[in-house]
Amino acid sequence: MASENVCIWNEFELKKPPLVTIEVEHTEFGGFPNSTTKQTTLISIFIQSPAQNVFVSINKFLQQLSNRESKDFNETAALIGRLMARRKNSFRNMPGFRSVCKLNAALCRLLRLDLARDLEQFRGVLPDVYDEELSGELPTRSSFEFVLVRLLGFYHLHERIRECCLTAASYFTKLLRNNYFMDFTTLLIAAIAKIHKLSAGQASLSANLYNHLRIHCEKFPQVEKHIFLKEHQELPAKLERIKSSQNQEEEETTPSVLLRPKEVITRMEKAKSDVGTVIARKESPAQVSTKTEFNENVLATVEDAQKFIARETTARKQQPPPENCFTKKIPKHEWLAAQTLFHKKLPKDPAKALSIFRKYILSKIK
Secondary structure: HHHHHHHHHHHHOOOOOOOOEEOOOOOOOOOOOOOOOHHHHHHHHHHHOOOHHHHHHHHHHHHHHHHHHHHHHHHHHHHHHHHHOOOOOOOOOOOHHHHHHHHHHHHHHHHOOOHHHHHHHHHHOOOOOOOOOOOOOEEEEHHHHHHHHHHHHHHHHHHHHHHHHHHHHHHHHHHOOOOOOOOHHHHHHHHOOOOOOOOHHHHHHHHHHHHHOOOOOOHOOOOOOOOOOOOOOOOOOOOOOOOOHHHHHHHHHHOOOOOOOOOOOOOOHHHHHHOOOOOOOOOOOHHHHHHOOOOOOHHOOOHHHHHHHHHHHHHHHHOOOOOOOOOOOHHHHHHHHHHHHHHOOOOOOOOHHHHHHHHHHHHHOO
C-alpha cells in the first residue's frame, strides 16, 4: 500500500479521469458565510475567494513556465541530449556518462509529462464568476486530484534531475582536473550546472503551486463514479521548497565570533610594521598662485578649436614656452598628429572632429 501511495505520480501512463463539471449552489465554496453585513462585504472586495485563488495561482504558474528561464531550460536540455549522442560510443563505459544518460532520460520524461497542458485544461473549466450568491459549475475533485498528482510528478522529476546532475558533475570535474577531454568536459559541466540551477527554480515554483492548491482539495465536489485516488492513497499535505545555492552558502559561511583565535604579533612583524607615517608636503602660496587651470569651454566650438591650435602653436615656438601654454608637455609628433587628424575630419564631420580633438587635449592636460 505504501509503495502504491508513493509511486502514483511515477506511473508512466497515468489514467486521467474524465473532466466533468457539476452544478453547485455557489461558486465561492465557502469564502465568507456572513456576506450580508457591510464589513464582510468590504473584506470580500479586497480578498480573493478560495475558488478565485485557485484560478489565479494556476494562471501565475503558467506565465512563469513561459518565461525566459523555461526556454533556457529546454534549450540546455536539448544541448545535453546532443552531447550525449555525440559521445555515446566513446564514453559508454564511464560511470559519469551513465549519469548523463539517466539525466537525459529524466529530461525526456519531464518533456512527455506536459504539465502545462493539464493545467490549461483544468483552468478552462473553472467558472468565470466567483460569488456566494450565484450558482455555477465546478470541476470534480477527481480532476483536481489528477492535477495535484501531475504536480507531484513534476516536482519529483526535477528532484531526480538534480541528483543526476550532481553525480555527473562530480565525475566529470575529476576528469577536468586531470586535463582529460577539456573542451567536451567544460561544455558538459556548464550545461549540467545550468540545468541544476534552473531545475531548482522550477521545482520551487511547483512546490508553491501545490501548497496553494492542496488546501482546497476537499472543497471541490466529489462524484462516486469518478474516484481517482483509492482509499489507501493520500496526497502529501505540503512540499518543501528548494533553497537556492546562494542561500545555502550564506548559511554555511556565517562568521563565528566566539571561535575566532586571537592574532599573535611577533617582535619582527611589529618592527616591520613600525616604519613611520607619510606626511604630505604642503605647497607654498607662491606655487599655488602660479598654477593656471585649463578651461574646457575654450574648445566649445570648431572656431574655438582653430583659435586654440593657432595660439598653442605660436606659444610652443617660444623658448622657453610661457606658463599659459597648456600643450608644452605634449611631444611634437603627437601635437602634429592631433592637428592633422582634426583638419582631416573637419570637412566631413565637424562635430566628430571637435569631439576627438577635445578628448585628446583633456586626456593630455588633466
